[in-house]
Amino acid sequence: MNAATTHADFISAVIAGVHRLIPCDYCGIHLLDRQREKIMHRMDPIIPYNEDEVAYYSAHPQENAVVAYYERTGDLSARRRSDVISMRKFLSSDHYRHCLARLDLRYSLALPVTVDRDVVGGIVLDRREKDFTKRDCALLDAFAPHFLLAWNRQKNPWRVSHHKTKPRDGDLLTARESDVLYWITEGKQNREIAMILGISLYTVQKHVANILRKLDVENRHALTVLTLNLAAGK
Numbered sequence: 001m002n003a004a005t006t007h008a009d010f011i012s013a014v015i016a017g018v019h020r021l022i023p024c025d026y027c028g029i030h031l032l033d034r035q036r037e038k039i040m041h042r043m044d045p046i047i048p049y050n051e052d053e054v055a056y057y058s059a060h061p062q063e064n065a066v067v068a069y070y071e072r073t074g075d076l077s078a079r080r081r082s083d084v085i086s087m088r089k090f091l092s093s094d095h096y097r098h099c100l101a102r103l104d105l106r107y108s109l110a111l112p113v114t115v116d117r118d119v120v121g122g123i124v125l126d127r128r129e130k131d132f133t134k135r136d137c138a139l140l141d142a143f144a145p146h147f148l149l150a151w152n153r154q155k156n157p158w159r160v161s162h163h164k165t166k167p168r169d170g171d172l173l174t175a176r177e178s179d180v181l182y183w184i185t186e187g188k189q190n191r192e193i194a195m196i197l198g199i200s201l202y203t204v205q206k207h208v209a210n211i212l213r214k215l216d217v218e219n220r221h222a223l224t225v226l227t228l229n230l231a232a233g234k
Contacts, residue, residue, distance in 0.1 A: 001150035002175070014123070014147060015044045021143060022109070022136045024125040031113070031121035047103065047126075056098040063095040066110050078140035080132045081108040107131045111140045115151060123147075149182055173214060180207040184220055 001013045015027050028043035049057075062068055065085035069075070081090065087106070090096055100106075109125040109132040123140065125132065153175060173181065176197075183193045190204045197204070208220070217223045 001147065002153065010150065011042045012044075014150075015042060018123060018125065018140075018143065019044070021139055022125055022132070024109075024127050024132075026105070026126040028124045028126075029113075029121065030124070031115070031119060047105075049099075050102075053099045053102070057095075060094070060098075063093065065090065065093070065095070066108060070110075070112050076112055076114070078109060078111040078137040078144075080137065081110075082131055104128050109136055109140060111144060113144065113147070115148065145182075145186075149179060153178075173211065177207050177211050177214075180204060181211055181223070184208070184211075184223060 001010060001017060003013075011029055014029055018024075018027050026043055026045065026047050028041070028047075030041050057064070062071075066079065066081055069079065069084040085093075090106070105126045105128060107127040107130065111123045113121045113123060115121070123143075125136075125140075176199075179197055180193055183196060188196065190208065191201055194201045194204045212218070212220075212223060215223060
């Protein structure tokens with residue numbers, strides 16, 4: 001994901017990565033910029049929904065039990081379809097009969113994605129024969145922050161601009177320093193950041209020292225306050 005040079009390459013890398021992480025029959029990512037009314041959608045392989053199935057789902061999205069669950073609860077964790085509706089109710093539902101019965105897609109795992117206040121979406125995995133496990137849910141949850149970090153590195157022509165930390169002139173943060181800064185603001189300690197990023201503790205300490213110098217702050221607490229204030233537009 002981090003090596004992708006365009007958003008098309010990035011989305012393909014996301015799908016390929018999720019496929020390797022969690023085997024499935026179909027994997028898709030859906031992103032919507034609500035302010036600019038732009039949609040990014042990709043599935044691999046392409047599911048051959050027919051026109052009637054697409055039209056029905058477009059007219060009745062609330063019948064999707066997973067979508068209804070997320071809208072009702074505001075939950076941001078990965079959830080299986082079986083977590084929110086029994087198989088008996090699902091197979092007798094209008095959503096299954098009109099949209100999924102022909103393809104017999106019985107099992108699903110979804111993760112809501114919030115890029116910023118306007119760009120939202122989800123990563124969805126589908127299977128025909130075997131339900132996903134709780135371990136699969138944990139893996140997808142762990143994948144989410146890495147996805148967001150990689151997404152924000154891309155040149156996104158329809159992303160809402162953010163306030164970012166502003167290093168002193170000539171002292172821009174490197175990509176790895178930006179990663180370390182993100183995990184600092186998430187409350188992670190140096191040893192945890194080293195494990196997450198797969199680098200040594202000494203390397204993390206060097207990055208932290210460079211970040212503090214470039215942003216002209218004295219300690220991690222001041223750094224976190226500065227970053228969160230800038231992100232909030234303060």
